Amino acid sequence: MAPTRRLAVVYNPMKVEDLDADRGVVAAACRRHGWEEPSWIETTAEETGEKQGRDAVEAGADVVASLGGDGTVRAVATALVGTGVPLGLLPAGTGNLLARNLDLPVDSTESAIEPLLTGSDLPIDVGFVSADGDPEEVFLIMTGLGLDGEIMAGTSERVKGVLGWPAYIVSGVSKLWGRGFAVRVAASGGSGVVGSPSGSPSDRVRRHARTVIVGNCGTLQGGLELMPDAKVDDGVLDAVVIAPRGAVGWASVVADIATRHRVGHKRLDRMRGGEFTIETARPIEAEIDGDPIGACRRLDIRVDPQSLLVRHG
Missing domain, CATH: 2.60.200.40 (Tumour Suppressor Smad4)
Incomplete structure (x- = not known):
């Protein structure tokens, strides 16, 4: 059966140290778990993640992940509130505070991508x-x-x-x-x-x-x-x-x-x-x-x- 699950990654290029390495890790994990090739959407100084998150939802993403600082997480989450599409958290920047409060991995993309693709959805307050x-x-x-x-x-x-x-x-x-x-x-x-x-x-x-x-x-x-x-x-x-x-x-x-x-x-x-x-x-x-x-x-x-x-x- 052809893969049907889609991951979109909204990333802040100013917070990502090695984008090519992150792309490779995420793509390999998606193939391993039967997901489609992930899409990558870059933020800008003017559009910090909310528009990119909405575009990803409209394009049919099953999970929209944030790869950036806490500001990028907040912007992407703004687009996802009330949609039923879950937010995924990939570590970048200095804080990663939401992931830390949820006891999610923050040490590497390798450790964070597995629960993102295989975990369940937790409803949280906003x-x-x-x-x-x-x-x-x-x-x-x-x-x-x-x-x-x-x-x-x-x-x-x-x-x-x-x-x-x-x-x-x-x-x-x-x-x-x-x-x-x-x-x-x-x-x-x-x-x-x-x-x-x-x-x-x-x-x-x-x-x-x-x-x-x-x-x-x-x-x-x-x-x-x-x-x-x-x-x-x-x-x-x-x-x-x-x-x-x-x-x-x-x-x-x-x-x-x-x-x-x-x-x-x-x-x-x-x-x-x-x-x-x-x-x-x-x-x-x-x-x-x-x-x-x-x-x-x-x-x-x-x-x-x-x-x-x-x-x-």
């Missing part, structure tokens, strides 16, 4: 975020503002190319002592503040904070579990509002995160909800899945439960 009333954008990992936005905006592609994900640490250390901001975070459709110091759940937090992060996943680079209870398929989003004071405050926050919140810290609030509104008194640097989007004063965030399929081992 986050949507609007900054200052702009059109919604998809996020799969995390979005937020404050220190995380400053770090992403301040980390150069050149340094990331040399250091990999530790480049974010270098950028973060230089920004750790920046001034905070007044913020109000409101949650709905969930349990509100989890383990609040007052002992009573609330759906609102007001703080002079340093960063606010809302996540669909909980694990950052280096295996740091910022939100250990976050699950990609539970229908809710998790959030942290971090408001340390000085070096001692930061040390307490680090201890809280390192112990999966067993130590506890009264300047770190954790929240859960299906929708979040984050409002600040002045424009604050923001990011979506590690991509800086500039300064804004409001983020409106919601979850679309299990609306994206991911090919999983």
Whole structure:
């Protein structure tokens, strides 16, 4: 019987070290498992993956794989939400955070292509975020503002190319002592503040904070579990509002995160909800899945439960 399954690979040429080698590995695996010869679609500075993903779906692809950084993954996923066509993950770039949170291989194309072709489809939640009333954008990992936005905006592609994900640490250390901001975070459709110091759940937090992060996943680079209870398929989003004071405050926050919140810290609030509104008194640097989007004063965030399929081992 002639092969009927089709794989399309949307790749970012700036993130792929050896395209010919990757093509060879993927083509050989497709032949081995009875798939058609894969198609390869290149991204550009203007079209970063969403259009290419839609074109692949229209052409009849059974799986559309992303080969690029986390930004390429997000762009391709945007095209696949609600289509029933699964997203495949091939490692490239410095983060590969969605694959890491799903315990998929990230060390090589050889290890990642096997579960992509032979695995099952996992339905995961998708986050949507609007900054200052702009059109919604998809996020799969995390979005937020404050220190995380400053770090992403301040980390150069050149340094990331040399250091990999530790480049974010270098950028973060230089920004750790920046001034905070007044913020109000409101949650709905969930349990509100989890383990609040007052002992009573609330759906609102007001703080002079340093960063606010809302996540669909909980694990950052280096295996740091910022939100250990976050699950990609539970229908809710998790959030942290971090408001340390000085070096001692930061040390307490680090201890809280390192112990999966067993130590506890009264300047770190954790929240859960299906929708979040984050409002600040002045424009604050923001990011979506590690991509800086500039300064804004409001983020409106919601979850679309299990609306994206991911090919999983």
